Amino acid sequence: MLIRRIERFLREFDMPATKFGRLAAHDPRFVLDLRNGREPRSGTVSRIDRFMTDWRSARHA
Secondary structure, eight states: OHHHHHHHHHHHHTOOHHHHHHHHHSOTTHHHHHHTTOOOOHHHHHHHHHHHHHHHHHHOO
């Protein structure tokens, strides 16, 4: 599930949910909405996964 991957990412980088939402989805409420049951479209899921992969690559390079 996307929210589990995001929660793991937030812990890994000690990033606030609102910052993640702004950077990854241009929506500071994105993570809160997911926590409350929002189901993102497949394109959004792909974009968020790509953001997390790129962020990890940039931080571990």
